[in-house]
Amino acid sequence: MAHEKQLNRTGWFFILPSSILLLFFIVYPIFYSFYLSFTSTRGIVSQFVGFKNYVRMFGDPMFFLALKNTFTLLLIQVPIMLVLSITFAAVLNNKKVRFRGFFRTAIFLPAVTSLIAYSILFKMLFSYDGLINNTLLSLSIIDSPLQWMTTPKLATFVLILAMIWRWTGYNMIFYLSAMQNISEDLYEAASIDGASKVRTFFTITIPLLKPIILFTTVMSTIGTLQLFDEPMNLSQGGTTSSMVGPDNVFLTLSVYIYNICFKYTPNFGYAATVSYAILLIIALLTFVQFTLSRDKEEVMRRRIEKETKKMVKEGLR
Amino acid sequence: MKKSVSILLVLLALVTPLFATGATEAKDAGPITIWAWDPNFNISIMNEAISRYQANNPEATFEVVELAKADVEQKLHTNLASRTTQGLPDIVLIEDYNVQKYLTSYPGQFADLTSSFNYNDFVGYKADVMKLDGKYYGVPFDSGVSGLFYRTDLLEKAGFVPKDLENITWNRLADISKEYKAKTGEYFLANGKDDGGLFRIMLQSAGSWYFDNKGQPDLIGNAALKEAMQIYKRFVVEDLALPTNGWTEWVSAFNSGKVASVTTGVWIIGSIKAAEDQSGLWAVAPTPRLSTAASVNASNLGGSSWFVLQNGASKDKAIAFLKEVYGSDKDFYQTILVNNGAIGSYMPAFKGDAFAKKDAFFGNRAIFADLSKWASMVPKVNVGQYTYEADAAVMGVMEDFYTGKTSIDQTVEAAQKQLVNTIQ
Numbered sequence: 001m002a003h004e005k006q007l008n009r010t011g012w013f014f015i016l017p018s019s020i021l022l023l024f025f026i027v028y029p030i031f032y033s034f035y036l037s038f039t040s041t042r043g044i045v046s047q048f049v050g051f052k053n054y055v056r057m058f059g060d061p062m063f064f065l066a067l068k069n070t071f072t073l074l075l076i077q078v079p080i081m082l083v084l085s086i087t088f089a090a091v092l093n094n095k096k097v098r099f100r101g102f103f104r105t106a107i108f109l110p111a112v113t114s115l116i117a118y119s120i121l122f123k124m125l126f127s128y129d130g131l132i133n134n135t136l137l138s139l140s141i142i143d144s145p146l147q148w149m150t151t152p153k154l155a156t157f158v159l160i161l162a163m164i165w166r167w168t169g170y171n172m173i174f175y176l177s178a179m180q181n182i183s184e185d186l187y188e189a190a191s192i193d194g195a196s197k198v199r200t201f202f203t204i205t206i207p208l209l210k211p212i213i214l215f216t217t218v219m220s221t222i223g224t225l226q227l228f229d230e231p232m233n234l235s236q237g238g239t240t241s242s243m244v245g246p247d248n249v250f251l252t253l254s255v256y257i258y259n260i261c262f263k264y265t266p267n268f269g270y271a272a273t274v275s276y277a278i279l280l281i282i283a284l285l286t287f288v289q290f291t292l293s294r295d296k297e298e299v300m301r302r303r304i305e306k307e308t309k310k311m312v313k314e315g316l317r
Numbered sequence: 318m319k320k321s322v323s324i325l326l327v328l329l330a331l332v333t334p335l336f337a338t339g340a341t342e343a344k345d346a347g348p349i350t351i352w353a354w355d356p357n358f359n360i361s362i363m364n365e366a367i368s369r370y371q372a373n374n375p376e377a378t379f380e381v382v383e384l385a386k387a388d389v390e391q392k393l394h395t396n397l398a399s400r401t402t403q404g405l406p407d408i409v410l411i412e413d414y415n416v417q418k419y420l421t422s423y424p425g426q427f428a429d430l431t432s433s434f435n436y437n438d439f440v441g442y443k444a445d446v447m448k449l450d451g452k453y454y455g456v457p458f459d460s461g462v463s464g465l466f467y468r469t470d471l472l473e474k475a476g477f478v479p480k481d482l483e484n485i486t487w488n489r490l491a492d493i494s495k496e497y498k499a500k501t502g503e504y505f506l507a508n509g510k511d512d513g514g515l516f517r518i519m520l521q522s523a524g525s526w527y528f529d530n531k532g533q534p535d536l537i538g539n540a541a542l543k544e545a546m547q548i549y550k551r552f553v554v555e556d557l558a559l560p561t562n563g564w565t566e567w568v569s570a571f572n573s574g575k576v577a578s579v580t581t582g583v584w585i586i587g588s589i590k591a592a593e594d595q596s597g598l599w600a601v602a603p604t605p606r607l608s609t610a611a612s613v614n615a616s617n618l619g620g621s622s623w624f625v626l627q628n629g630a631s632k633d634k635a636i637a638f639l640k641e642v643y644g645s646d647k648d649f650y651q652t653i654l655v656n657n658g659a660i661g662s663y664m665p666a667f668k669g670d671a672f673a674k675k676d677a678f679f680g681n682r683a684i685f686a687d688l689s690k691w692a693s694m695v696p697k698v699n700v701g702q703y704t705y706e707a708d709a710a711v712m713g714v715m716e717d718f719y720t721g722k723t724s725i726d727q728t729v730e731a732a733q734k735q736l737v738n739t740i741q
Contacts, residue, residue, distance in 0.1 A: 043398060043422025060738050061731075062713070127566055128559075149562040150510065152716065235563075242513035242705075242712035262391050264706045264739065265418045266398065 036272035043266050053273040063274060065248055066256040073252070074224045077160045082216060084168050086209070089175035090201060104176070111170035119233035122162040123149065149234070152247040159234055159250065166230075167223075171216045178212040179205065214293045221285050225278055228254040253278050348378035349631045349638060352393075353410040354386040357587055358459075359621070362653045366642040369649055377638065382406065390415065397423045407629035408639070411455070412621045413446045417702035419624075420449045427454045428625040433636050434644045442697040443662040447622055454624060456639045457662035461582035461620030462692035463518050464601040465490075466589060469680060471577035471598075475500045482602040484614045487519060487548045490580075490605045494557040497577065504559035506578050507570035508552055511715065513708035514581065514618055519545040522616035523609045524696035527707030527736070532699065534740070536711070536733040543725055544607045546711075546718060553719045580604060582618035583688050586658035589678075596678045603691060615694035620662075660688055667693075703740045710736040 040049045057063050088107055092100050110118065125131050126148035133145040148154045182205065190200045206213075231250035235243070244251040244259075251259075253274065260271040353359040360383050367379045384392065389410065396405050397419075411419055420427060431453045436444045439457040447455035465482055472479065475497045482493070494505035508515055520526055523541035528534060536542055552558040559576050561567040570576045572592040579585060589599060603614035623643065625635045642649050643663070650666035653659040655674065667689045675681040711732045718728040 043394075043419075044400060044426075045422065045424065056738065056741060061735050062709075062739065065713075123562075127562065147560050150560045242516075242708040243511040246511060247716035248511075248713050259709070262387075262394055264709075265702055266394050266422055268398065 033272040033275065036269050037276050039269040041267055041269040046269065049269070053270050056270065057273055057277060062251070062256065063277075066251045066253045069249055070225060070227065070252045072156065073160065073163070073227065074221060077163050078217070078220045078224060080160075081164050081168050082171060082213070082220065084164065085171035085216070086175050086206075086213075088168065088172045089179055090205065092172075093176060093179045108169035108173055110166045110168075111173075113166070115166075115229035116233055118166055119162065119230050122158060122165075123234050126158045150246045152245075152249045155234070155245050156249050159230060159245075162230060162234070163227075167220070171220070174212050174216055175209060178209050182208050210293060214289060218286050218289055221289070222282055225282050225285075226254050227252045228258065231255050232258070347630070348380040349408065349635050350380045350382065350406040350629075351408045351410075352382050352384060352389050352406040354384055354389055356383055358584060358657055358659065359410055362459075362657055362659055365653060365656070366638075366649060369646060370638050370642055373641070374638075377634065386412070393419070397426055402626075402628035405626050405629060407626055407631045407635040409624050409626065410458070410621050411624050412619060413443070413461070414619070414700055414704040415702075416446050416455065416622065416624075417449065417700070420447070420454055421702055426627050428627045428632055428636065430454060430456065430625065430636065433640055438644075438663055438665055440662040440664060440692055440695075442617065442695055443620065443622065445697055446700060447624075455622040456624075456643050458622045458643065459584060459620050460660045460662050460692045461584060461617045462660060462688050462695060463580060463582050463604045463616045463618050464684075464688055464691065465578060465580045465604055466571075466585065466599060466601050467578035468571075468574070468595070468598050469600050471501070471503075471574070475577075479600060479602065484603055485605050486608050487544075487605045488551075488608065491548060491551045491555070491557055494552075495555060498557065504557070504570075504576045506558050506580065507561045507567055507576045508549075508558035509561050509563070509567065510549065510553045510558075510719065511712045512567075513712050516545050516549065516711070517704075517708070518580065518604060518616045518618050519548065519607055521618075521696060521698050522604060522614070523607045523612035524698060525609075525611075526698040526700060527704065527711070528699060528701045530699050532701045532703075534707070534733055534736045536707075536729050536736065537726075539729075541607055541609050541612065542711075543729065544609060546715070546725060546728065549715065550719055582620065583658065583660050584619065590658070597680050599679050600682060601679065601684050601687060603687075611696070613694055613696060615691040615696075617692075617695045622662075654685060660685065660692060662692075664693070703736075706739045707736055710739060 037053055038048060038050055039046050040053060041047075091097060092104055092107075097103075126133075128145055128147060128149075130148075132148070133142075136142045137145065146154060148158055186204050186208075187200055190204060195203070231244060231252050232255055235245040235250040244255050257271045257274050260267055260274065351363060353363055360381060363381055367381070371377055371379075393405075393409060393411075429452050434453070434456065436453050440460060443457035443460065444453065447453055447457070467482060469479065472482070477493065477497070482490075485493075490505075497503070497505040520541055525535075525539060525541035527536060527542070559570050561570055567579075568588050568591075571579045571589065572595075574592075574595065579589070589595075604616045606612040606614045623639060625632055625639070629635065643661075647663075647666040647669060650661045650663055651669040651671035653661065654669075654671045672685045672689055673683050674685065675683050676685075713735060714723070714728050714731045717723040717731075718725065723731065
């Protein structure tokens with residue numbers, strides 16, 4: 001018993017430094033920013049306003065615009081990216097494909113580039129006299145240069161394309177490693193039963209990847225809701241311009257928070273309110289995603305139970 | 318167990334000096350620290366000022382920190398908001414549009430310089446920017462007096478003469494751009510349709526701003542604003558301006574000769590001169606005006622000023638330095654005019670030889686004589702503290718105006734609604 005106590009004390013001692021750091025740099029800011037969200041600040045001039053910031057947020061067209069932009073990205077970019085990642089992973093997991101190592105590295109490589117660098121690169125590629133316009137012109141696909149970065153819809157397209165380029169390989173690695181953990185026996189058994197490749201993919205690979213799919217979906221959702229670097233750098237001039245992208249299409253929630261803090265008269269209180277809105281949305285979406293996947297699991301389990309019972313019954317007969 | 322304790326102690330011993338040095342540094346009034354952006358302009362000018370000061374005061378030491386403009390702003394905000402006095406510079410450069418924002422957001426943090434400088438010596442609209450409750454808090458630095466810079470050769474090719482650009486209205490400029498484009502197939506100017514720069518030039522030329530003199534939003538019923546919106550719409554709908562996205566593209570538009578003109582602040586001269594092959598081909602005409610009665614052919618864009626931090630370790634030394642160079646050295650202003658194309662705000666220096674100097678790049682014209690004359694004509698406006706909020710509110714609704722989805726009155730109302738919500 002005394003030994004156990006001693007062990008406990010040593011244990012606590014070891015986690016003490018990280019606990020203290022956690023307390024100061026994570027826990028304290030969380031609570032402090034919650035308090036902040038009930039104050040209205042102008043630099044160091046601050047006053048407690050109760051729920052006024054939250055009321056203000058619901059009447060703030062700019063906030064809803066940021067919300068809309070963020071969700072547009074979420075609903076278009078994340079599904080395309082995840083489907084692409086899983087497809088690439090499936091192809092590259094096939095032992096018959098040659099130069100697998102090369103393709104794997106090539107597709108993953110964008111994930112190690114700096115967020116700023118690739119944003120600027122895409123901005124250059126799609127500028128009015130950039131490589132893309134020049135190529136399309138010389139191939140006579142278009143008659144006059146497209147205004148990629150100054151037309152709202154095209155700019156959104158460029159942002160989505162850039163994000164897909166940057167993050168597909170990153171997600172692919174998760175799928176690939178999960179696929180390699182799936183036992184070969186299953187595929188062998190399926191092929192003996194005469195299942196086609198497509199059939200095995202949808203009935204073996206996808207169901208077994210479910211935890212990873214959930215994980216990548218949740219992570220991508222969180223990442224998109226906090227999206228900052230790409231829109232900030234693709235838009236013109238960052239803090240000096242009047243808008244974030246044409247017609248403000250690059251105004252995501254995080255960019256809006258930045259603007260409230262650093263571009264406009266600094267209102268850290270209202271910025272905290274908006275960041276709590278993001279927190280709530282993320283929590284809600286994650287909860288929904290978890291519930292959906294759990295439901296499916298239960299449905300599946302019930303179906304299996306039912307089938308087994310049926311089979312047992314039939315067997316008994 | 319013992320081992321881990323000693324490891325922890327070693328770690329603590331290693332970390333403590335990091336905090337300790339920070340504290341001692343601030344107490345010891347070391348060099349005068351200065352934060353600014355733009356190595357070719359602000360930093361280079363500050364270094365010139367320092368070397369002049371050190372010639373008379375060899376004991377003075379300086380540390381000039383070059384940062385990006387956004388970084389200066391962000392660092393200043395975070396440092397001031399955290400209420401620490403350490404890590405702050407003694408002198409900092411602040412853009413004029415942001416001055417009131419800092420002064421009202423961080424009261425007591427900037428030194429009151431009212432008795433240190435004679436503010437009648439500075440251009441009126443610059444000094445006004447840094448005035449709060451009757452006190453002056455900064456040293457007016459570069460003027461952003463604007464001009465219509467253009468290529469004489471390209472203008473001639475399209476069948477125009479320089480006189481066609483003298484003292485015109487913006488609508489006339491749009492007509493010229495249209496004719497120019499019809500004749501040459503090129504654009505006369507470049508403008509980002511959501512960039513508020515030109516917009517602010519138009520407003521200030523009419524002595525108007527997004528706010529009235531009491532600082533209240535003044536969008537609905539603002540004739541100058543509506544005219545500026547219509548001109549922006551002409552540029553977009555009639556395709557009169559090369560659409561550019563951001564500073565780099567905008568600058569390369571005239572550096573590469575794709576467009577024949579640029580209307581902006583005088584600080585652009587450095588960038589114009591970067592295209593050395595265009596030497597002798599440039600000239601400058603007065604800024605176009607709005608047709609509103611009050612509008613004149615002179616305006617301003619940007620410009621910034623120096624501020625001294627109240628709690629800086631070298632506050633008094635910093636003020637003495639600024640006073641000796643920026644507040645009295647006429648020769649200094651001549652030098653930076655020649656070297657950097659910088660028009661200061663110190664009026665006694667406007668009469669020097671450098672202002673009459675003919676510039677070979679601008680076809681041997683005395684462009685600075687013209688620009689400094691325009692600088693004294695610029696109407697005063699109360700820019701207030703919410704310029705960027707207003708800019709965002711107005712530019713944010715312009716797309717619907719361009720496409721015809723909203724009428725001009727609906728657009729202005731939407732902008733006003735957004736602005737009122739943002740600045741509450």
